[in-house]
Amino acid sequence: MTRITSWHGAPSRPLYTPPAGAIDAHCHVFGPMADFPFSAKAKYLPEDAGPDMLFALRDHLGFARNVIVQASCHGTDNSATLNAIAKANGKARGVAVVDPAISAADLAALHDGGIRGIRFNFLKRLVDDAPKDKFLDVAKRLPAGWHVVIYFEADILEELRPFMDAIPVPLVIDHMGRPDVTQGPDGVDMKAFRAFLESRDDIWFKATCPDRLDQAKDGIGGDPWNAFADAVAPLVADYQDRVLWGTDWPHPNMQDDIPDDGHLVDMIPRIAPTAELQRKLLIDNPMRLYWPEEA
Template sequence: MSDARIVSWHANPSRPLYTPPPGAVDAHCHVFGPMAEFPFSAKAKYLPEDAGPDQLFALREHLGFARNVIVQASCHGTDNRATLNGIAKSNGTCRGVAVVDPAISDADLEALHAGGMRGVRFNFLKRLVDDAPKDKFIEVARRIQPLGWHVVVYFEADILEEMKPFLDALPGTIVIDHMGRPDMSQGPDGAELKAFRRLLDARESIWFKPTCPDRLSSQADPWDDFAACVAPLVADYSDRVIWGTDWPHPNMQDKIPNDGHVVDMIPRIAPTVELQQKLLVTNPTRLYWA
């Protein structure tokens, strides 16, 4: 890993044309550091500039959101202190998703719960993590059920089939990050989106995040292929979707999105007031604040 620190967020995002409903949740964002207080993991694949809670909350206000779910970033490994710090500074407006060592004690899991964590994330992107022990992850997923937590899983579409036995073995609610990164250039009836639909149809406890047009679109902003592919998915599975900015956009330093434009994707994938309310308020509230 290079010692050069990376900036991956827009310095001056536009104010969205779209106004989120009261109580809207940005249910997928991160904090980085501050490194002086919360060092990055020695195994981190990237070294970002600090993007702490104050910066996150200022952006939240600028974009028109009320709450956040802070997802533990891979650069912090299993040290969740930076995420817990963000939650603690939020006055109850944040919850979190942790990344844990499979050997974590029950007492430490309960401490994470007390700190506002409501889920655990398993990352299968080889460019971000060195080891993803499925058998140990399944055991962690079983151990968090008494806490009422869910599992967040991040993988790419090319390994969906090999992921199915693992997903089948997980208890409780599962949330798929960024829809498993399907190829948007295939269109809404493409093979990878059809495969993702089959996964959703097979189990009603699988949710997903229709997020990251900047990552997943084969086109430039305003990411038209993403809108065309994702709107039917949101309409058909409206009770199982949550949305987030992905700020501060890890590893996107060469294609940094304007966060105002990211928010303006919402009415394109959820064109009715009812769909927007489910996506931004009802569903994330049920998952993180119930």
């Protein structure tokens, strides 16, 4: 398998300046492979993108903290994520991917290492097996204050509803469940996602990944991701206390149209146009989930 470089080699400095204390609440680390080998089941094999690179980007973009989400290429071995959190000196927390049979002691050890949630991935191109019954069992055994992050595509939202409705802890939905943003703010996918958000008041979402959701096709779309801005800004405004933002660096498995991270940051005022919204998106909301002792 050929190793992939999925990130921009020289991201621009954003025109937008995040408020002091801003948090990139969705990013990853890859390896380094010599220290933290990738899973034998990985669907892609990235080049190394370790904590030093992540923290350099954090500083370059004007952020103060990171939430590091376990990437699928590392499977259920969270060592690379835990290593990055440890190196952050209190400026990072994490989301793990675990074997559903994980013990209470091992969950406690993850908590001590800075993990505050677990992730369930339902993208068939990335995972071979997503056992809902076993996922539900481990979701019922999480340490106090944890949540479940779920990654899925819009066409299986209704199929997943009974499973997600049964999870007894807060939910965080990656990339809004990948709606078709070209449908606009009142499109079928966005209406279905709004109905889901209305079903319980502890569902959060990440207003992230314009590069994945608004890709250039037939001369339409791509950076500056206007369809994403138009579709997502009303959602952020209406659910402003349950929304997070992140870069998704180093953009797992992206090989075409790799985004400029500075441009991603410049999307923030387009989906959260006021200082109050920006503070909720970048500070207040992620602090409540990941650093509640300081919020």
